[in-house]
Amino acid sequence: MSETPAQRRERLQQEAVNWHLRLTSGSADPAAAEACAQWRRQSAEHDQAYRDLEALWQQLPAALQADRRRRGRPGRRRPVWLRHGVGLAAAASLLVAALAGFYPDYWQQPWADYRTRIGEQTSVALVDGSIAHLNTDTALDVVWNDNERRVVLLRGEAEFEVAHDPQRPFRVVAGTTSTEALGTRFVVRYDGNSGSVSLLQGKVRASRPSPHGAQADSAVLAPGQRLHFGASGLSAPEAADSSAVAAWRRGRLIANFITLGEAVAEINRYRRVPIRLLDAELAQRPVNIAVDLEHIDNWLDALQQTLPLTVVKAGPWLFLR
DSSP states (O other): OOOOOHHHHHHHHHHHHHHHHHTTSOOOHHHHHHHHHHHHHHHHHHHHHHHHHHHHTTTTHHHHHHHHHHHHHHTEEEEOOHTTTTTTHHHHHHHHHHHHOOOGGGSSSOOOOEEOTTTOEEEEETSSSSSEEEEESEEEEEOSSSSOOOEEEEEEEEEEEEEOOTTOOEEEEEEEEEEEESOOOOEEEEOSSOEEEEEEEOOEEEEEEEEEEEEEEEEOOOOOOOEEEETTEOOEEEEHHHHHHHHGGGGGEEEEEEEEEHHHHHHHHSSSEEEEEOOOOHHHHEEEEEEETTTHHHHHHHHHHHHOOOOEEETTTTEEE
16 A cells, blocks of 8 residues: 555654664764665655754754753764764754653652553552552552551652541651541642642641651641642642542543643643643743543644644654744
């Protein structure tokens, strides 16, 4: 069966990505550069696919390029194919994106009691009858004893349906913040530095100890409230849309009155290769989103109809500009 124009274009984009990765990996030799040149000379479409790729990498954020420079070894001379023809920023950006974007969850907390990878969700029945619903890229440990039921959220997001047991409090620990519940449903989210607690039903108390052992911060949440925690302590409870907080349980991502940059960051939690937003001004555009997590690309296609942006696909990468 012959290729359609769209299939041919996608194949050439993927091949261009593969060549660019090979040339910027640090292990290629001049023969690889010549092989790539021969590939580009096969047709005008081949050459244009590679040119488009180079132009796209030039638009990647300066921070991404700086990260590559920090990783470089001082005094190392660049290969000839980087000194002539392929921009350093383009090569650096592609390699950093490739290394940072693929399979980061495989290296996170590999020995956790329960974990999900990017895009996965699961529910775990705990021995006391409680249920932990794990969202994308989540890891947790469970510690049970006669005095306490303790779940350590190492990273990610989970909703807890807690079985009542007055003799053993149920606590979720995320960093230095502990959330205690009795017969309740709540969601804890934690990225390794900061996070949030959202109460769906019942009552919880969140607290953080001081360095000297005394309780420095404590707050009680009512249903429909949320608080944030981080290095500065606990925020004051605020109103939260419980339906939106737990929308991921229904395969949806719902958020209102956020920026496009924040929306992309949320969506990237569910994508193994993150979407890159290349326009800083566009990132500040206010949006309301309702995304089917099984069909994220459909939302991106619709986004082009409502905002002045273009979705560019290059192999496994997606860019908004």
